[in-house]
Amino acid sequence: MPLADKRCEIIVPCGDFQVLSCILSMDVDAFYFGIRGWSRADRNQEFSLFQVEELCERAQEKGKRALLSFNLMPSPMEAEQAWRVVREAILRGVKEVICSDPFLAIRIKENYPQVDIHASLGAVVLSSEEAHFWADLGASRVVLSPHLSSQEIEEITLSLASRSVETEVMIFGVRCHATMLGLCRMSSYFDMNLENSGLRTVIWSGSSKRSGVCYRTCSQEWLDHKGREWEWAPEFYWDLWKLPALLQAGVRALKIGGRGMGWKKMRALVKAIREKIREEESYV
Amino acid sequence: MFELSTHVPTLDVLEKVDLSPYHALYLGDPTCPMVPGNISSDPVLVERALQLAKEEGKKCYLSLYAEPRNRDLPWLEELLEKVAHLPLDGIEVHNLGLVRMVRRLGLSFPIHLGVFANLYTHETAKLLYNMGVVRIFPNPELSLEEVDYIRTHAPTQVTLQIHGKIPLGISEDCFILEYSGGKRCQEVCFEPHWLVSGKWKLKNIGRATLSGKDLCLIEYLGSLYWRGFRVFYIQTLRESLEYIETIGNIYRRVLEKISQGVDDYLEASDLESMASLSPQGFCNGYLFRRSGHRYIGRLFGGERITPMEVGKEGMEQ
Numbered sequence: 001m002p003l004a005d006k007r008c009e010i011i012v013p014c015g016d017f018q019v020l021s022c023i024l025s026m027d028v029d030a031f032y033f034g035i036r037g038w039s040r041a042d043r044n045q046e047f048s049l050f051q052v053e054e055l056c057e058r059a060q061e062k063g064k065r066a067l068l069s070f071n072l073m074p075s076p077m078e079a080e081q082a083w084r085v086v087r088e089a090i091l092r093g094v095k096e097v098i099c100s101d102p103f104l105a106i107r108i109k110e111n112y113p114q115v116d117i118h119a120s121l122g123a124v125v126l127s128s129e130e131a132h133f134w135a136d137l138g139a140s141r142v143v144l145s146p147h148l149s150s151q152e153i154e155e156i157t158l159s160l161a162s163r164s165v166e167t168e169v170m171i172f173g174v175r176c177h178a179t180m181l182g183l184c185r186m187s188s189y190f191d192m193n194l195e196n197s198g199l200r201t202v203i204w205s206g207s208s209k210r211s212g213v214c215y216r217t218c219s220q221e222w223l224d225h226k227g228r229e230w231e232w233a234p235e236f237y238w239d240l241w242k243l244p245a246l247l248q249a250g251v252r253a254l255k256i257g258g259r260g261m262g263w264k265k266m267r268a269l270v271k272a273i274r275e276k277i278r279e280e281e282s283y284v
Numbered sequence: 285m286f287e288l289s290t291h292v293p294t295l296d297v298l299e300k301v302d303l304s305p306y307h308a309l310y311l312g313d314p315t316c317p318m319v320p321g322n323i324s325s326d327p328v329l330v331e332r333a334l335q336l337a338k339e340e341g342k343k344c345y346l347s348l349y350a351e352p353r354n355r356d357l358p359w360l361e362e363l364l365e366k367v368a369h370l371p372l373d374g375i376e377v378h379n380l381g382l383v384r385m386v387r388r389l390g391l392s393f394p395i396h397l398g399v400f401a402n403l404y405t406h407e408t409a410k411l412l413y414n415m416g417v418v419r420i421f422p423n424p425e426l427s428l429e430e431v432d433y434i435r436t437h438a439p440t441q442v443t444l445q446i447h448g449k450i451p452l453g454i455s456e457d458c459f460i461l462e463y464s465g466g467k468r469c470q471e472v473c474f475e476p477h478w479l480v481s482g483k484w485k486l487k488n489i490g491r492a493t494l495s496g497k498d499l500c501l502i503e504y505l506g507s508l509y510w511r512g513f514r515v516f517y518i519q520t521l522r523e524s525l526e527y528i529e530t531i532g533n534i535y536r537r538v539l540e541k542i543s544q545g546v547d548d549y550l551e552a553s554d555l556e557s558m559a560s561l562s563p564q565g566f567c568n569g570y571l572f573r574r575s576g577h578r579y580i581g582r583l584f585g586g587e588r589i590t591p592m593e594v595g596k597e598g599m600e601q
Contacts, residue, residue: 073404073423076433102380103407124402127354130381147456148353155354179453179493180351183400186452188425189495189576190484206575207425209402220481224488228463230479 006252008277015045015259022263027274030065037200039069040212041259056093068094071120073209083107109138116140124182128159141166146175154249171239173257178218178232187215243276285543286514291521294321298333301525305532308343310376314350315492320470327366343373350378350400394418399451409438424450428571441515446501447531448519449494450569458490485564489522500566503583509542527561
């Protein structure tokens with residue numbers, strides 16, 4: 001099916017089985033989840049490896065897809081461990097993996113070519129050339145940086161279309177200001193801790209790339225040498241207003257960020273997005 | 285034997301600073317293409333800088349803009365095509381898209397992966413090596429053991445920052461310009477911008493934010509050298525001419541002593557000079573698996589780690 005004719009899918013976060021039950025009754029196409037210690041969510045909003053099979057089965061029963069979000073950067077000493085965890089998740093039913101580290105993408109593609117790779121938001125894809133780098137690695141979808149304009153999203157989406165690679169946009173989430181999302185070490189510069197978590201024993205809490213935990217040091221009051229306060233705090237954004245332009249640009253996947261989100265809020269967001277999509281489609 | 289390098293953003297710095305301590309120069313400021321006189325934004329400047337640096341016997345790597353958007357791709361491509369015939373020793377990219385572009389254009393320059401490229405594993409280093417990346421700058425968040433693991437498990441060279449402020453992030457916006465009250469880049473770009481939040485400090489150089497403290501590894505340099513590190517880097521963007529010269533001279537002298545087997549290589553006068561150039565103090569970054577702003581060591585009033593602490597973390601690892 002040409003990408004342009006594809007139904008625009010909505011992807012939501014899933015942090016526990018209670019939320020999963022609600023998600024399965026929502027008008028969404030897929031949800032993403034993390035394995036404890038290996039995603040950018042709070043540790044209590046991730047799943048154990050042994051729960052993956054149940055997650056995938058329940059999703060399939062309701063005609064939805066379960067996307068494994070494996071988007072932390074492993075330590076070099078953990079690289080093989082990371083791969084073993086991903087492989088185990090694939091053997092337990094995962095068919096799509098969201099990742100940031102290029103070696104994982106290649107490893108998955110070489111061993112399980114049927115599994116779809118999504119270049120994560122953490123891969124910080126800001127241009128067509130970067131998107132094509134991930135397509136070269138075998139990614140079937142590229143999640144675009146929230147810093148991009150609608151025009152840039154359109155350019156990248158169009159440039160990928162001939163390779164049947166999709167783009168995805170996070171329509172609700174957090175946009176960093178002090179540095180680009182995925183390229184920040186301010187939190188870990190001031191505070192970083194070691195923690196135990198599930199099957200992964202070292203978590204660099206404070207490093208968003210390594211643990212998913214950011215202490216948001218940019219949100220503090222930062223004064224320059226003239227005593228002016230610099231507004232650096234990240235902002236929650238809700239880009240529903242951009243949706244017509246995104247659809248026009250050929251984007252066919254919209255994601256909602258926030259693994260800890262309550263289901264009522266999620267349902268309201270999904271409803272608003274779906275209505276807006278229908279409204280746009282009715283104009284065509 | 286070893287290589288000591290730094291960035292040289294403009295011709296002005298190249299002409300005014302005694303860069304004799306440095307074996308190699310990264311030409312251009314990768315944090316912003318709008319920096320007035322940025323060598324890596326103009327092929328004419330690249331050619332001139334290359335000529336001057338080569339006369340001094342330097343290796344020269346062209347440092348490309350770190351976070352290009354689609355609007356930057358045409359001028360970057362044009363720049364690469366225009367410098368293709370020049371005797372550059374390599375191209376520094378901070379972005380995987382630019383790795384692809386250099387290959388797509390069929391350029392034979394060795395590629396160096398810069399600090400903003402977020403490289404965390406030896407496996408990715410191996411993958412990129414097959415794409416022409418011969419040197420990588422691992423993410424500064426990695427510990428010494430992790431950086432060394434990459435060095436010993438990947439075919440790429442590994443750059444180790446041994447002094448200077450740590451690049452902590454890069455933004456799409458120039459905050460200096462944003463808070464300048466309508467001034468132009470030329471008027472404000474080189475002004476120092478320190479940011480303070482309680483006892484914490486950061487340095488902003490426009491789009492990039494750097495640590496307030498200077499990373500300093502001088503007391504560990506002998507150990508690092510004999511572990512096998514040979515590619516050393518001093519971060520000097522927006523530092524004074526005195527800083528670039530003095531710090532470069534100290535490290536060059538110390539590295540030469542170390543390479544000859546001298547273990548008592550620290551001199552009080554050097555430490556005093558370094559301290560006077562770093563009023564915000566020193567840190568060792570993340571090398572000892574601590575927050576980046578801390579200084580672990582016996583110099584500069586540093587913290588001591590007990591063997592018990594080290595052992596505990598070793599077990600966790």
